[in-house]
Amino acid sequence: MNVIEVNKxxxxxxxxxxxxxxxxxxxxxxxxxxxxxxxxxVCGQFIYEKSGLSxxxxxxxLSQLQNVGLIxxxxxxxxTYFKRNEExxxxxxxxxxxxx
Amino acid sequence: MNVIEVNKxxxxxxxxxxxxxxxxxxxxxxxxxxxxxxxxxVCGQFIYEKSGLSxxxxxxxLSQLQNVGLIxxxxxxxxTYFKRNEExxxxxxxxxxxxx
DNA sequence: TTTTGATATCGACATATTTCGATATTTGGT
DNA sequence: ACCAAATATCGAAATATGTCGATATCAAAA
Numbered sequence: 001m002n003v004i005e006v007n008k009x010x011x012x013x014x015x016x017x018x019x020x021x022x023x024x025x026x027x028x029x030x031x032x033x034x035x036x037x038x039x040x041x042v043c044g045q046f047i048y049e050k051s052g053l054s055x056x057x058x059x060x061x062l063s064q065l066q067n068v069g070l071i072x073x074x075x076x077x078x079x080t081y082f083k084r085n086e087e088x089x090x091x092x093x094x095x096x097x098x099x100x
Numbered sequence: 101m102n103v104i105e106v107n108k109x110x111x112x113x114x115x116x117x118x119x120x121x122x123x124x125x126x127x128x129x130x131x132x133x134x135x136x137x138x139x140x141x142v143c144g145q146f147i148y149e150k151s152g153l154s155x156x157x158x159x160x161x162l163s164q165l166q167n168v169g170l171i172x173x174x175x176x177x178x179x180t181y182f183k184r185n186e187e188x189x190x191x192x193x194x195x196x197x198x199x200x
Numbered sequence: 201t202t203t204t205g206a207t208a209t210c211g212a213c214a215t216a217t218t219t220c221g222a223t224a225t226t227t228g229g230t
Numbered sequence: 231a232c233c234a235a236a237t238a239t240c241g242a243a244a245t246a247t248g249t250c251g252a253t254a255t256c257a258a259a260a
Contacts, residue, residue, distance in 0.1 A: 008111040178206050
């Protein structure tokens with residue numbers, strides 16, 4: 001858990017937005033036709049469509065969020081679902097609280 | 101209080117270090133000959149000397165920390181002292197907690 | 201009032217980040 | 231085996247950040 005690295009990732013509005021959106025998938029996204037639930041989070045396609053940025057940019061952002069452990073991907077068939085990693089997010093908050 | 105702007109400032113090791121150093125001035129810095137206390141924080145010169153970076157860089161960093169409200173400067177004679185703004189720091193932590 | 205020490209500002213260059221379009225890869229369906 | 235949809239990777243251009251040395255400003259002191 002490197003607070004500075006996480007902060008770097010969180011210092012971008014879109015990446016921050018993605019994390020926020022993933023808090024309330026049913027509110028922020030249409031339902032998953034295939035799965036019927038958001039148990040694994042939200043598929044990249046929906047995040048990309050909501051963002052207004054290019055697919056490659058969003059894919060990149062999702063990788064960055066993943067690299068610092070803030071989200072967890074699950075590939076099912078054609079789709080990759082991204083879910084908040086609440087443990088890591090809590091760990092980051094605790095750590096920045098301590099360091100700051 | 102813009103969480104993203106603050107995060108940007110905190111995504112740099114030196115700026116983060118400065119904030120940490122200012123938590124314990126008596127531990128991290130030599131005493132202020134003139135003042136005899138750290139009630140207004142630590143003078144820029146000491147921060148610069150401890151950092152290993154150039155004076156202009158540190159002056160710039162201190163401005164950035166100041167611009168987002170994390171530290172408060174007090175000019176006394178030749179010296180400018182920089183002190184953590186605990187209220188703002190607490191407000192930031194609260195806000196990032198809420199947003200994240 | 202000239203000098204000196206502390207801090208701020210400026211201009212420049214190197215590196216990093218943002219963001220894209222194009223292309224590759226993966227996987228399900230035909 | 232082929233095609234289409236979802237995702238990942240690559241290369242590039244524009245912008246931002248990190249960092250410096252030089253210079254300016256400001257305040258004390260000689």
